[in-house]
Amino acid sequence: MFKIEPRGYASRFWSIGSPILALALTVLVTGAIFKSMGRPAGLSVYTFMVEPLLARNGLSALAIKAAPLIMIGVGLALCYRANVWNIGAEGQFTLGAISGGGLALALPDAPFVAIYPAILVAGVLGGMAWAAISAWLRTSFNANEILTSLMLTYVAQLVLIYLVTGPWRDPMGFGFPQTAMFSDAATTPIIAPGTRIHLGCLAAVLVAIAMWLLLSKSVLGFQLRVVGQAPRAARFAGFNKPRLIWVAMLISGGLAGLAGIFEVSGPVGQLTTSISPGYGFTGVIVAFLGRLHPIGAIFGGLLLALSYLGGNSAQIDLGMPNAVTGIFQGILLFFLLGCDILILYRIKRVRPLPSISGAGA
Amino acid sequence: MATDTTAQSGPLLSVKGLVKQFPGCLANDHVDLTVGRHEIHALLGENGAGKSTLVKMIYGVMKPDEGEIVFEGKPVVIQNPAQARRLGIGMVFQHFSLFEALTVAENIALGLNNPEDRKDLQGRIAAISQSYGLPLDPGASVHDLSVGERQRIEIVRCLLQKPRLLIMDEPTSVLTPQEVERLFTVLRRLAAEGCSILYISHKLKEIRELCSKATIMRLGRVVAHCAPAEKTAKELAELMIGADLKTSGHSRELNQGEEARLVVERLTVRSPHPFGTDLKDISLSVRRGEILGIAGIAGNGQTELMDALSGEVPAGKPETIMLDGAPIGHFGPRERRKIGGCFVPEERNGHGAVTTMSLAENGFLSAHIRASLTRSGFIDAVRTQAFARGVIERFDVRTTGPRAEARSLSGGNLQKFLVGREVEQNPGVLVINQPTWGVDAGAAVAIYDAIAQLAEAGAAVVVISQDLDEIMQLCDRISVLAGGRLSPAVPASEATVETIGMLMGGTGMPATPVQNEGASAVV
Numbered sequence: 001m002f003k004i005e006p007r008g009y010a011s012r013f014w015s016i017g018s019p020i021l022a023l024a025l026t027v028l029v030t031g032a033i034f035k036s037m038g039r040p041a042g043l044s045v046y047t048f049m050v051e052p053l054l055a056r057n058g059l060s061a062l063a064i065k066a067a068p069l070i071m072i073g074v075g076l077a078l079c080y081r082a083n084v085w086n087i088g089a090e091g092q093f094t095l096g097a098i099s100g101g102g103l104a105l106a107l108p109d110a111p112f113v114a115i116y117p118a119i120l121v122a123g124v125l126g127g128m129a130w131a132a133i134s135a136w137l138r139t140s141f142n143a144n145e146i147l148t149s150l151m152l153t154y155v156a157q158l159v160l161i162y163l164v165t166g167p168w169r170d171p172m173g174f175g176f177p178q179t180a181m182f183s184d185a186a187t188t189p190i191i192a193p194g195t196r197i198h199l200g201c202l203a204a205v206l207v208a209i210a211m212w213l214l215l216s217k218s219v220l221g222f223q224l225r226v227v228g229q230a231p232r233a234a235r236f237a238g239f240n241k242p243r244l245i246w247v248a249m250l251i252s253g254g255l256a257g258l259a260g261i262f263e264v265s266g267p268v269g270q271l272t273t274s275i276s277p278g279y280g281f282t283g284v285i286v287a288f289l290g291r292l293h294p295i296g297a298i299f300g301g302l303l304l305a306l307s308y309l310g311g312n313s314a315q316i317d318l319g320m321p322n323a324v325t326g327i328f329q330g331i332l333l334f335f336l337l338g339c340d341i342l343i344l345y346r347i348k349r350v351r352p353l354p355s356i357s358g359a360g361a
Numbered sequence: 362m363a364t365d366t367t368a369q370s371g372p373l374l375s376v377k378g379l380v381k382q383f384p385g386c387l388a389n390d391h392v393d394l395t396v397g398r399h400e401i402h403a404l405l406g407e408n409g410a411g412k413s414t415l416v417k418m419i420y421g422v423m424k425p426d427e428g429e430i431v432f433e434g435k436p437v438v439i440q441n442p443a444q445a446r447r448l449g450i451g452m453v454f455q456h457f458s459l460f461e462a463l464t465v466a467e468n469i470a471l472g473l474n475n476p477e478d479r480k481d482l483q484g485r486i487a488a489i490s491q492s493y494g495l496p497l498d499p500g501a502s503v504h505d506l507s508v509g510e511r512q513r514i515e516i517v518r519c520l521l522q523k524p525r526l527l528i529m530d531e532p533t534s535v536l537t538p539q540e541v542e543r544l545f546t547v548l549r550r551l552a553a554e555g556c557s558i559l560y561i562s563h564k565l566k567e568i569r570e571l572c573s574k575a576t577i578m579r580l581g582r583v584v585a586h587c588a589p590a591e592k593t594a595k596e597l598a599e600l601m602i603g604a605d606l607k608t609s610g611h612s613r614e615l616n617q618g619e620e621a622r623l624v625v626e627r628l629t630v631r632s633p634h635p636f637g638t639d640l641k642d643i644s645l646s647v648r649r650g651e652i653l654g655i656a657g658i659a660g661n662g663q664t665e666l667m668d669a670l671s672g673e674v675p676a677g678k679p680e681t682i683m684l685d686g687a688p689i690g691h692f693g694p695r696e697r698r699k700i701g702g703c704f705v706p707e708e709r710n711g712h713g714a715v716t717t718m719s720l721a722e723n724g725f726l727s728a729h730i731r732a733s734l735t736r737s738g739f740i741d742a743v744r745t746q747a748f749a750r751g752v753i754e755r756f757d758v759r760t761t762g763p764r765a766e767a768r769s770l771s772g773g774n775l776q777k778f779l780v781g782r783e784v785e786q787n788p789g790v791l792v793i794n795q796p797t798w799g800v801d802a803g804a805a806v807a808i809y810d811a812i813a814q815l816a817e818a819g820a821a822v823v824v825i826s827q828d829l830d831e832i833m834q835l836c837d838r839i840s841v842l843a844g845g846r847l848s849p850a851v852p853a854s855e856a857t858v859e860t861i862g863m864l865m866g867g868t869g870m871p872a873t874p875v876q877n878e879g880a881s882a883v884v
Contacts, residue, residue, distance in 0.1 A: 230714075230715040233726060236673060238695030240693075
């Protein structure tokens with residue numbers, strides 16, 4: 001017999017150990033799934049998790065996939081620490097791509113120094129604007145931000161589809177649902193010659209460091225943490241809760257928007273109906289895997305980026321469906337949330353209670 | 362035959378070597394307790410001494426890890442409260458378990474073991490309450506009743522089961538002095554009729570008055586069995602805290618000026634909570650160097666008054682609250698702090714302090730404005746650590762240092778830190794709600810000294826407390842908050858326990874049972 005009993009404190013060991021244990025369990029279960037599909041388990045796991053890194057340009061591909069995940073994950077980590085549950089980063093990512101991309105399409109002849117910063121700012125503002133809707137609904141009508149931000153994601157995707165199949169469709173594009181390519185001036189520069197690593201990868205790391213400083217060292221970050229952990233204490237201190245909800249939503253939305261514009265102005269180069277393989281949702285896993293810590297989100301982002309690459313390898317080398325990426329991510333989140341119970345609880349073996357009554361006891 | 366004799370003449374309850382281990386804390390360490398027949402037995406100890414754990418095991422709420430419980434001469438394993446009640450053990454908890462929306466009779470019926478007991482229940486309730494002088498209307502809705510009346514429901518519910526042992530957990534903390542007297546009469550009569558009483562308290566005066574035997578606990582262990590009447594209150598306190606009790610040696614120099622530092626004029630606030638108390642027309646004024654005590658039983662508007670004074674709930678018109686002549690009714694807590702208001706709320710965990718944050722961060726929480734702990738939007742880590750260290754040293758907070766998490770401190774130490782955090786900011790006005798709630802005697806003395814010194818230095822202090830002794834000891838003038846209304850302040854020298862107690866009852870007149878019920882219906 002086992003029993004789960006509260007520790008009475010948060011275990012530091014397990015707050016780091018839990019994601020590692022979760023990853024190990026995820027690898028085991030993923031291997032078992034590969035096996036049940038008739039593939040050798042060991043080789044499959046190797047193909048999924050190691051081979052992508054050894055391939056030519058593997059690390060470069062990893063960095064490119066990780067960049068948007070880190071940016072989104074960092075923003076969500078900050079948001080969740082404030083107990084504000086933005087689930088709609090995917091929609092904010094999309095709006096960032098639409099606003100920045102729209103600007104790039106509108107001014108195809110503008111020079112780099114003018115247009116490139118402008119599209120980044122437009123991307124951030126686009127993401128913020130989308131998040132602002134949820135923040136406004138929450139602070140004015142107490143509407144649950146989980147629902148509104150999630151539902152707005154689908155609205156954002158429909159807006160994107162409308163634009164790239166309608167008014168913004170490339171007239172020279174043979175009817176494909178896509179816009180024209182952005183001008184060279186509105187393209188994210190490569191920062192490591194000979195690779196595809198672009199400015200967004202560096203920006204993601206800088207964003208993580210900046211948000212870490214904001215959260216741990218600034219008064220604003222302190223207010224966000226207090227309102228998340230003890231809303232009554234925040235009220236006692238006089239911190240303005242609606243304002244902090246706005247701040248958390250705008251920062252996470254803005255970073256998702258920034259990830260969106262980096263993605264379309266970099267690897268994608270245009271707006272299409274499929275600019276994101278679910279980065280916004282994967283960002284939620286990144287945030288939790290990184291222990292809601294901005295620096296942790298870098299590690300979380302790299303691991304989840306690997307799951308995208310692994311999905312590709314499994315598809316090519318093993319003939320597995322691309323859905324293995326989603327399965328891996330889902331199992332990982334499942335085990336992560338499950339293992340997190342070890343932070344506050346311990347599992348104890350219970351012996352039958354010695355009898356209290358009677359002289360023989 | 363031998364067993365028979367024991368059952369008739371031996372002790373009613375005998376507990377031997379009871380052990381209960383909680384994660385990280387040995388709550389009961391081989392505890393022995395013997396309660397005789399006809400005995401009112403005190404279980405005395407500070408918060409966290411293990412009293413509640415012990416009685417919860419006797420009442421079947423928790424199971425002991427080791428040890429033996431012998432009731433009426435027979436070893437028993439008590440699986441749950443229902444079984445305890447069948448054995449003849451009843452308990453009145455400190456926090457009542459009553460449904461506000463149901464009637465007295467319905468609430469009592471819910472707590473009985475046998476459904477057939479419900480026949481003629483109304484009549485039996487009336488009979489019992491009549492015979493013990495515990496007036497109760499079986500048809501009244503609980504939400505209309507005062508706290509004292511609610512306690513009567515719990516007592517009557519126990520008496521209906523004809524208990525052999527009645528456990529009472531801190532029963533007087535919610536009662537007016539007059540109600541305490543009535544309760545004692547009932548308890549003495551019960552004991553005379555053969556129902557033993559295990560009486561949990563940390564109020565020494567009551568125990569010396571009421572109880573014939575006492576078991577004193579400290580840190581999970583029994584430290585003494587004694588007859589309380591043979592000991593002085595000081596001796597009992599020292600047994601309880603395990604050290605010499607330093608009484609507040611501080612005699613305050615009255616250094617009061619004429620000018621009022623805090624003035625509240627006709628404050629009326631609707632409570633945001635469904636069963637909260639609205640504040641009605643509250644006016645008060647506190648001068649430089651003065652300590653105003655606000656007595657009253659919890660739930661009469663204390664939380665609402667604290668929120669209104671601290672600015673957590675704005676108080677409407679700016680002129681409603683004046684601090685050093687500045688209208689602040691519309692200010693939030695930050696603006697009020699800027700011009701000299703500091704506050705200590707009742708609840709430490711999650712209100713006064715963020716339990717999962719360090720003491721340094723908790724110091725920053727309310728002190729960063731007045732103690733200048735920020736530098737261009739960032740936390741000044743050096744000054745923040747130094748501030749927390751200063752509070753820890755000056756107020757003798759027992760902890761490992763400013764990096765310790767707030768939840769690692771005992772209640773008394775955390776309270777010392779929170780009071781120290783505000784006093785250290787040198788406030789013009791300090792409002793403190795239940796300064797020593799859940800605090801050990803040593804820490805309480807330190808807190809009283811800090812408050813007195815602050816007043817001596819010229820601050821105006823408001824102490825909201827339901828501990829009447831504390832108010833009488835500490836304050837210069839005393840008002841009573843009852844039903845959301847505040848009585849005019851009287852000088853402490855003219856106040857007696859009786860007059861204050863009557864005001865606490867809400868009428869300003871002797872609270873005879875009938876009048877009391879009429880009054881609560883009107884309020």
